[in-house]
Amino acid sequence: MNERFYNLKKEKQDKMINGAMRIFAQNGYDHASTDDMVKATGVSKGLWFYYFESKSGLFCFVATYVMRYAALEYSMLRIESDEDYFSVRMKIEQCKMKMIDLYPYLPLFLVELHTERSPEVRKPLKDVVDKYETALETVLVKCDFGKLQERTDMLRVLRMLDYSLDAILRDCYASSEVFSKEQYLKEAAKYIETAKELTL
Numbered sequence: 001m002n003e004r005f006y007n008l009k010k011e012k013q014d015k016m017i018n019g020a021m022r023i024f025a026q027n028g029y030d031h032a033s034t035d036d037m038v039k040a041t042g043v044s045k046g047l048w049f050y051y052f053e054s055k056s057g058l059f060c061f062v063a064t065y066v067m068r069y070a071a072l073e074y075s076m077l078r079i080e081s082d083e084d085y086f087s088v089r090m091k092i093e094q095c096k097m098k099m100i101d102l103y104p105y106l107p108l109f110l111v112e113l114h115t116e117r118s119p120e121v122r123k124p125l126k127d128v129v130d131k132y133e134t135a136l137e138t139v140l141v142k143c144d145f146g147k148l149q150e151r152t153d154m155l156r157v158l159r160m161l162d163y164s165l166d167a168i169l170r171d172c173y174a175s176s177e178v179f180s181k182e183q184y185l186k187e188a189a190k191y192i193e194t195a196k197e198l199t200l
Contacts, residue, residue, distance in 0.1 A: 002061060005051045015041055016051075018103060020062045025109040025173075029059050029118045056120045063121070064128045066109055071135035073099055079142040085158075086196040088143040092136070093165065093188045097181040108173050111166045148199050161195040 005013065019041035023032045034048050034055060052058035073095050079088055096107045113129070116122060148154050165188055172184045 002051065005061075008051075012043075014102065016043055016048075017062055017065060018105065019043065020058055021066065021103060021109045022105040024059060024062065025105045025112050028112060029055075029116055029121055032059075034058075056124070059121050060124050062109075063113055063125050066103070066106055067113075067128050067132035069103070070096075070099065070106065070110060071132050074135055074139050077139055079139065081142070081144070083143050084196070085140065085143050085145055085148055086192050088140060089161070090189060090192050092139065093185060093192075097185060100179065100181060104179065105173075107169055111169055151199060154199075157195055157198055161191060164191045164195075 005016075008016075016037075019037050022040055023036045027033070027036070032055070034045050037043070037048060038045050048058065052061060074092065077088075077091055077095060079091070096110075099106045113125075145154075148157075151157065168187045168191065169184060172187070173179055
């Protein structure tokens, strides 16, 4: 636990977390620069290293914080016993959009985190990533997979949906100065419905 950082006022904590999250989400770990974080937040480089010591320490802190926060939000989703996978998947996407109110780049950061391959941060984060994925699976196992379980290509359909939603999310962030939750959810709903139709 980073006690020095947590001694800051919550407003400053969120400002630094959001600034770091944005730069890491937009550039990936290797290309992210603390100079860009200084520009994004107005917090001096010296303070970044005072609280986090290194870029890898900062990345691991933000990733851990984000995944724990997201896992907590997922755990509060209400899932009915007869809800199908695609209905639950839409609820997860809506939950991500709710998190944007506090952390505007959180969904994009989660997407980029899954493709991050730098050994400097990948190995230290393995346990946290595993716990995040377990939290997501805990939500998904509550839903009714129905006919989906009978399909030999079930995993292919679900993976195709994952890739599609990730691409839509990236496009929505890249296409405008201000991310539109409504635009993303509208497009996500179309792709989720298309994936559902493939399983009928």
